[in-house]
Amino acid sequence: MTDYLDVHDAAYDAERSGYNLSVEHRPAVVVPARSTEDVVAAVRHARDRALGVAVLATGHGPSWSADGQVLINTSRLDDVEVDPVARTARVGAGVRGEALVAAAAEHGLAPVNGSSPEVGVVSYHLGGGLGVLGRHFGWAVDHVRAIELVTADGELRRVTHGSDPELFWGLRGGGRGTLGVATALEIDLHPVDRIYGGGMHFAADRARDALLTWADWSRDLPEAMGTSVLLIHLPDVPFLPEELRGRYVVHVRFAWAGPAAEGERLVRVFRDLGPVTDTVAEMPCAAVGTIHAEPATPVAFHARNAVLGSLDPEAVDVLLSHAGPDAGAGYLVEVRLLGGALGRPGAVPSALGRRDGHVVLYAGGAAEGEQVAELQAALGRLLADMRPWGTGGVCVSFLSGSDVTAAELASGYLPGDAERLDALKTRLDPHDVFRTHHGRG
Numbered sequence: 476m477t478d479y480l481d482v483h484d485a486a487y488d489a490e491r492s493g494y495n496l497s498v499e500h501r502p503a504v505v506v507p508a509r510s511t512e513d514v515v516a517a518v519r520h521a522r523d524r525a526l527g528v529a530v531l532a533t534g535h536g537p538s539w540s541a542d543g544q545v546l547i548n549t550s551r552l553d554d555v556e557v558d559p560v561a562r563t564a565r566v567g568a569g570v571r572g573e574a575l576v577a578a579a580a581e582h583g584l585a586p587v588n589g590s591s592p593e594v595g596v597v598s599y600h601l602g603g604g605l606g607v608l609g610r611h612f613g614w615a616v617d618h619v620r621a622i623e624l625v626t627a628d629g630e631l632r633r634v635t636h637g638s639d640p641e642l643f644w645g646l647r648g649g650g651r652g653t654l655g656v657a658t659a660l661e662i663d664l665h666p667v668d669r670i671y672g673g674g675m676h677f678a679a680d681r682a683r684d685a686l687l688t689w690a691d692w693s694r695d696l697p698e699a700m701g702t703s704v705l706l707i708h709l710p711d712v713p714f715l716p717e718e719l720r721g722r723y724v725v726h727v728r729f730a731w732a733g734p735a736a737e738g739e740r741l742v743r744v745f746r747d748l749g750p751v752t753d754t755v756a757e758m759p760c761a762a763v764g765t766i767h768a769e770p771a772t773p774v775a776f777h778a779r780n781a782v783l784g785s786l787d788p789e790a791v792d793v794l795l796s797h798a799g800p801d802a803g804a805g806y807l808v809e810v811r812l813l814g815g816a817l818g819r820p821g822a823v824p825s826a827l828g829r830r831d832g833h834v835v836l837y838a839g840g841a842a843e844g845e846q847v848a849e850l851q852a853a854l855g856r857l858l859a860d861m862r863p864w865g866t867g868g869v870c871v872s873f874l875s876g877s878d879v880t881a882a883e884l885a886s887g888y889l890p891g892d893a894e895r896l897d898a899l900k901t902r903l904d905p906h907d908v909f910r911t912h913h914g915r916g
C-alpha cells in the first residue's frame with residue numbers, strides 16, 4: 476500500500492530533505508516510493524486533487540520548493556541490474572553513482588559517471604551528465620537507451636527513440652522532473668576497469684602557476700584525459716590532511732582512460748610544479764569517486780555556472796582577482812574541461828544540443844539567511860567579469876536552485892529548443908502537474 480506522509484507523521488521531515496538545504500520542501504504529502512506502482516499511485520493521487528508533483532532522489536539538485544505538492548521520494552527505488560553481455564544497466568530512480576559504479580565494476584565495466592558518488596544516476600543522466608571521463612565517452616545523456624516514465628496522466632510508459640522520438644529527445648537534457656517521473660533508466664556501460672587518476676593540491680603561493688599551467692596544458696589534450704581544477708579555501712577540519720587544513724589550495728584533478736605510463740607522462744608537468752599532495756596513480760575505475768573527494772554532508776549551497784570558449788592568461792588573472800588566495804571569496808570555483816567527445820552530437824538527438832565551449836566555470840558556496848544575497852551578488856560579479864571569455868551558454872547539468880532564471884536555462888540550449896521543450900511540456904502535461912518555477916527544471 477502506498478504511504479502518504481503529512482506533517483503529522485514522524486517520518487515526514489526525513490523524507491522531504493536531502494543534500495542541498497538551500498530549498499526547504501513543505502509538501503502536502505511525501506510518498507516514500509517502494510515500487511513503480513507507488514509512483515503511479517502518487518501521480519494519480521496528485522492529478523485527482525489538482526496538486527503538483529515533485530521528485531526527491533538525493534537532494535543534490537533541488538530546483539524548486541515543493542510546497543503544498545505531492546513529493547515523491549524515490550530513494551528506495553535502488554535496484555541496479557547489469558547485463559555484462561549487452562554492456563547495459565537498468566538503474567532505478569533512487570540509485571546513487573557509487574552503487575552503479577560498484578555494480579558495473581564487478582564486470583569490468585563503467586558508466587559515464589560524474590564526480591560525486593552521492594549524486595542520483597537518473598537525474599544526472601537526464602540533466603546531461605558531465606562525467607569525469609566525459610571527453611572520452613561524451614555526455615551521459617547520449618548513453619541512455621530507454622526511460623521508464625510515469626507521465627502526468629498517471630500512465631507508465633517505456634520511452635525510447637523508437638516509441639516516441641520527441642519525448643525521448645526532450646527527456647534527455649530537458650526533462651529533469653518536468654515531463655514525468657522516471658522510475659528507471661536503461662543505460663550503456665563501457666569496458667574500462669582501471670584508470671590513471673587522482674588529484675594534486677597546490678599551496679596558495681603556487682596557485683597562479685598551477686592555474687596558468689593547467690590553462691595552457693588543457694588546450695590540446697588527448698580525449699582520454701578528463702581534468703578539472705578547483706580553487707578553494709578549505710575548512711580547518713580534522714578529516715583533512717594537516718597540510719591542507721584551513722588553507723587556500725588549488726586542486727588539479729585527472730582521470731586518464733589510457734595506459735598508466737602515458738598518463739604519468741602527461742601529468743608530469745604538474746609534478747614538476749611541486750604539489751603539496753599527490754594522489755595520482757593507477758586505480759580501479761570503481762574508486763573514481765575519490766578523485767574529486769566532494770563532501771557528503773548536507774549544506775545550503777548556491778551555485779552559478781557559465782561555459783567559457785577559452786581560458787587565456789588574462790582570464791586566469793581575472794578569475795584569481797575574484798577567487799585567488801588573496802581575494803577572500805566566500806565560495807569555491809571549479810573549472811572543468813570540455814571538448815573531445817563532449818563537443819560532438821550524440822548518435823540519437825537530444826535536447827542537450829548545445830555542446831560548444833572549452834570549459835565550464837562553476838562557482839558556489841554555502842549561505843543562509845542574509846548571506847544568500849551577498850553570495851549571489853559575489854557570484855554575479857565573477858560571472859560578469861568572466862563574460863568576455865564566455866560563449867553565452869551555461870552547463871544545464873549543474874544548474875540548480877530557485878535562483879536559476881528561465882533566460883539562464885534557455886542559454887544552455889540551441890536556439891529554438893527551449894520553445895520546443897515548452898511545446899512538449901504543454902502536450903504532455905497540460906495542467907502542469909510537474910511544476911517548476913520556470914517550467915523546465
Ligand SMILES: Cc1cc2nc3c(=O)[nH]c(=O)nc-3n(C[C@H](O)[C@H](O)[C@H](O)COP(=O)(O)OP(=O)(O)OC[C@H]3O[C@@H](n4cnc5c(N)ncnc54)[C@H](O)[C@@H]3O)c2cc1C
Pocket residue numbers: 493530531532533534535536537538539549568588589590591593594595596597598599602603604605606607650651652653655656657658769872873874875916
Ligand atoms: C556535489 C555535486 C557534484 C555534482 N557532480 C556532477 C557531475 O560531475 N556532473 C554533472 O553533470 N552533474 C553533477 N552534479 C549535478 C547533478 O547531476 C544534478 O544536480 C542532478 O540533478 C542531481 O540529481 P539528484 O537525483 O542527485 O538530486 P535531486 O535533488 O534529488 O534531484 C534533482 C532534480 O532532478 C529531478 N529528478 C530527480 N529524480 C527524478 C526522476 N526519477 N524523474 C524525474 N525527475 C527527477 C527533480 O526535478 C529534482 O528536483 C553535481 C551536483 C553536486 C551537488
